Amino acid sequence: MTExxxxxLQRIMIYLPHRYPFLLIDRVLEHTPGKDLTAIKNVTINEPFFQGHFPSRPVMPGVLIxxxxxxxxxxxxFRTAGVEPDExxxxxxxxIDxxxxxxxVGPGDQLVLKATYGRRIRTIWRFSTEAFVDGRRVASAEIMIAPEGGQQ
Known part of the structure; x- marks a missing residue:
């Protein structure tokens, strides 16, 4: 682990354009550029989506996970590429696959997010991702991202 x-949160907001209520990472615990990253999202009853999903049994929507x-x-x-986003x-x-x-996932849970760099084919970057609560995997997905305009 590097220094x-x-x-x-302030450093995360350098790399993500998202803001409340759509910034869904509270802290990056550790990461190694080009390899992996572990972050957390503290899920609270104050999340705006819990008002309607579902009032009698609050559940974090899967699309938000x-x-x-x-x-x-x-x-x-961004950390792997060694760049910060700009205009x-x-x-x-x-x-997504x-x-x-x-x-x-509900109020009071701490969502531990893990992203592992898989490979890059031309401009498409592929990551394996997982989400855990109390050490138990609650979700997983292969996620693809690409730079705007196909650069990088």
Whole structure:
């Protein structure tokens, strides 16, 4: 683990354009550019989606778990490429394969997000991602991202 392996929220916001309520990573615990990243999302009852999903049994929507995994992959991609996003450069979520949900995520859970760099074919970067609660895998997906305009 390197000295700057962990990233706080302010540093995460350098790499992700998302803001509340759509920034779904609270902290990067550790990462190795070109290899892997581990981040967390603290799930609270104050999340706006819990008002309607579902009031009697709050469950984090699966698409938001996938988005959180994609955001983890995005941070890893920027750190791997050694660049920061700006008006002329950004990575975009372009594909998803082999998505599985194994257990619900609710208020009070801490979602541990893991992204592992897989390979790069031309401009498409592929990552294996997983989400865990209390050490139990709750979701997984292969996520593809690409730079805007096919650069990098």
């Amino acid at each position: 700057d392996s962990a990233l706080d 996938v988005e959180a995994m994609a955001q983890a992959a995005g941070v890893l991609a 002329s450069f950004a990575f975009y979520f372009v594909g 082999k998505t599985r949900f194994r257990a619900p």
